[in-house]
Amino acid sequence: MKKELFCILGLLCLSGAIAAQPVMADRHAARGMGCEACHAANDKTRPVRKDACLKCHGSYEAMAKRTEKVVPNPHFNHYGDRDCTTCHKGHQQSVVSCNACHQFDLKTP
Numbered sequence: 333m334k335k336e337l338f339c340i341l342g343l344l345c346l347s348g349a350i351a352a353q354p355v356m357a358d359r360h361a362a363r364g365m366g367c368e369a370c371h372a373a374n375d376k377t378r379p380v381r382k383d384a385c386l387k388c389h390g391s392y393e394a395m396a397k398r399t400e401k402v403v404p405n406p407h408f409n410h411y412g413d414r415d416c417t418t419c420h421k422g423h424q425q426s427v428v429s430c431n432a433c434h435q436f437d438l439k440t441p
């Protein structure tokens with residue numbers, strides 16, 4: 333009984349810690365970037381496409397170079413140059429879109 337209570341408390345603490353991880357938009361805000369950095373014309377109703385990210389991050393080739401040691405390289409593969417936000421979510425936990433079909437041990441920031 334006592335042990336179970338600790339487990340429940342432990343889980344609550346753990347989920348709290350995960351929820352407290354700042355999401356991508358907040359990490360950009362912390363570097364002084366406003367909403368309009370990603371939301372063109374500050375319009376939040378339109379989807380954020382990769383050209384918005386590439387204004388600052390250069391190109392898929394540049395991203396592939398940054399993660400060239402990661403296997404598989406999330407920025408260079410047969411799945412193609414998708415919108416960055418298929419993996420990097422703005423205001424929620426990011427995902428690994430590859431894992432709709434694979435089981436790669438990747439972690440998307």
Ligand code: HEC
Pocket residue numbers: 356357358360361365366367368369370371376377379380417420421422423424
């Ligand atoms: C680093 C890029 C980035 C920044 C900066 C950013 N957003 Fe977003 N925003 C996104 C993305 C990507 C989506 C699409 C949904 C998602 O991935 O969470 C989105 C979606 C939204 C939506 C649609 C509803 C939703 O959550 O899906 C709203 C509203 C929004 N953002 C508000 C804001 C506001 C307000 C700011 C500034 C305080 C901001 N965003 C800054 C990337 C960003």
Ligand code: HEC
Pocket residue numbers: 356359360363365369370380384385386387388389416417420441
């Ligand atoms: C106004 C410029 C700007 C825009 C637009 C922008 N970023 Fe960034 N981003 C930065 C800077 C600066 C850093 C910190 C230095 C670095 O890691 O390149 C960064 C860091 C990151 C990081 C790694 C570090 C972290 O804190 O997460 C990811 C992932 C990232 N950006 C993804 C995106 C995605 C996806 C988009 C589009 C939705 C985007 N960025 C739009 C400037 C920008």
Ligand code: HEC
Pocket residue numbers: 382385386389391392395398399402406407414415416417418419420427428429430438439440441
């Ligand atoms: C298929 C999913 C996926 C897509 C699409 C994707 N990324 Fe990533 N990204 C990742 C993963 C996974 C990592 C972490 C790799 C690692 O383990 O270091 C990452 C890391 C990053 C980093 C940090 C690199 C570093 O030096 O640590 C940046 C910046 C970034 N991505 C930007 C982008 C941008 C910009 C785009 C769109 C042009 C994009 N990503 C598209 C999955 C993705």
Ligand code: HEC
Pocket residue numbers: 404405406409410411429430431432433434
């Ligand atoms: C719609 C399903 C689908 C998605 C999404 C997908 N793949 Fe694949 N992938 C396949 C299929 C099918 C094969 C070929 C069969 C095999 O070898 O598993 C394959 C093969 C591969 C291979 C070579 C075989 C292996 O498993 O080592 C790599 C590497 C790979 N994919 C990486 C990725 C990466 C990285 C992503 C995300 C950016 C991704 N895939 C997204 C379906 C998919």
